Amino acid sequence: MLYRTLFPRDLFAEMDRLQRALRHQALDLSPSIRGMTHGFPAMNVGSTPRSVEVYAFVPGIEPDSLDVQIEKGVLTISGERKAEDVPEQAAVHTDERFAGRFRRVVSLPDDVDANSASARYGDGVLTISVGRREASRPRRITIQ
Amino acid sequence: MTDKTQVAETQHENAALLPPVDVIEDANGITLYADLPGVPKDKLSLQIEADTLTIEGDMLLNTPEDLKASHAEVGLPRYRRAFTLSKELDSEKVSAEFRDGVLKLRIPKAAHAQARKIAIQAA
Numbered sequence: 001m002l003y004r005t006l007f008p009r010d011l012f013a014e015m016d017r018l019q020r021a022l023r024h025q026a027l028d029l030s031p032s033i034r035g036m037t038h039g040f041p042a043m044n045v046g047s048t049p050r051s052v053e054v055y056a057f058v059p060g061i062e063p064d065s066l067d068v069q070i071e072k073g074v075l076t077i078s079g080e081r082k083a084e085d086v087p088e089q090a091a092v093h094t095d096e097r098f099a100g101r102f103r104r105v106v107s108l109p110d111d112v113d114a115n116s117a118s119a120r121y122g123d124g125v126l127t128i129s130v131g132r133r134e135a136s137r138p139r140r141i142t143i144q
Numbered sequence: 145m146t147d148k149t150q151v152a153e154t155q156h157e158n159a160a161l162l163p164p165v166d167v168i169e170d171a172n173g174i175t176l177y178a179d180l181p182g183v184p185k186d187k188l189s190l191q192i193e194a195d196t197l198t199i200e201g202d203m204l205l206n207t208p209e210d211l212k213a214s215h216a217e218v219g220l221p222r223y224r225r226a227f228t229l230s231k232e233l234d235s236e237k238v239s240a241e242f243r244d245g246v247l248k249l250r251i252p253k254a255a256h257a258q259a260r261k262i263a264i265q266a267a
Contacts, residue, residue, distance in 0.1 A: 018216065041181075045215040048208045055205060057181035057218055059245030084177055087170050096164035097179050124181030124245015125205060 040098040041077070041126075045106060049138055052112055052130045056104070059124030066121065068128060070114040075128065078103035111135075160224035163199065171259040173252035174233065180223050181245035188242055190249070192235045198226045199247065232257030 041058040056077050058066065066079040083099035086092060108130060116131030166177040180188065183201035191198045203221040229235055234254040241248045 042217040043215070044213065044218055046207070046211040046213040048210045048212070051208070053208065053211060055182075055218075057245075059179045059181040061244065084166055084168070084175075086168055090168050090170035092166070092168050094165055094167040097166050097177060098164070121244075123184050123204070124179070127206075 039104060040081075040102045041104065043077075043104060043106065047109070050132055051116075052108055052132070054106060054128040054130075056126040056128070057124065058121075058126050061121075061124075063121040063126075066126060068119050068126070070108070070117055070130065073108050073110065073112065073114075075106045075108055075130070076103065077105075077126065077128075158222075158224075159220055160200070160222040161218065161220050163201075163223045163225055165225065171253075173250060176227075176247075176249040176251070178225070178247040178249075179245060180242075180247055182218070182221075183223065183245060185242055188247065190238075190240055190247075192229070192238065195229045195231075195235075196226055197229055197235075197238075197249075197251075198224070200224045 041056045043057070044055040046053050046055075054075060058077075058079070058081070061079060061081055066077065069076045078101070080101045081099055084097075109132075111132050112130045113133045114130065117128060119126060119128045121127075163178045163180050165179075168175045168177075178199055180199075180201045182203035182205055184204050187202040187204055189198075189200045191200070201223045203218075203223075205221075229251065232253050233251045235251070237252050239250045
């Protein structure tokens with residue numbers, strides 16, 4: 001399977017891996033974005049006090065063919081990327097780009113509101129923004 | 145066409161991701177596809193100098209200002225990859241299309257290098 005779930009208990013292992021990855025990338029030893037240990041598409045996740053932002057790097061796809069779902073706090077991105085047409089009698093010298101069906105799953109924090117999710121696609125990047133519930137946003141408490 | 149991207153980058157601030165490519169050759173030339181997600185058209189640069197083709201692109205993601213990254217698989221905001229073009233390719237006639245983060249380059253073979261069928265005449 002080419003996808004991996006981000007279980008909360010993997011947090012420390014994930015941080016370790018991330019640090020290693022960043023170190024490697026800083027040295028440019030392994031700068032590939034194919035990242036077959038993660039699968040396609042590569043994803044970045046971040047958060048702000050108001051929302052959780054997910055960036056999926058899915059170049060060359062029709063937005064209609066992407067399926068984005070949030071169910072029970074789990075975000076699923078799936079779709080299919082077609083291989084390029086190879087004319088008859090042509091030689092394929094390098095074949096590194098992903099083709100085929102894909103599916104990736106991210107568990108979202110508990111305080112997100114699935115109804116406030118929005119997604120847009122541009123320049124090959126799918127950006128999903130899921131708002132946090134009003135009640136869980138940081139508030140200043142007045143001292144009486 | 146040879147991949148000659150430097151493995152050991154001397155300057156860290158210039159570190160870049162290696163975009164995955166497909167290279168397909170037919171009788172009339174070479175077609176190269178490269179995945180450069182996150183790069184807008186005006187941030188993509190294609191350069192042919194002597195026999196070296198360099199593809200470079202800077203990512204531009206509209207991230208909120210107060211975004212804190214919690215998981216990053218794409219850890220650098222830049223792509224770069226260089227290829228050596230062989231002599232029979234016509235670098236003057238390269239055409240490029242860039243759409244949704246996918247670059248399609250067509251490099252035709254010079255007329256004299258294109259495959260020709262040689263008719264065999266009966267003796």
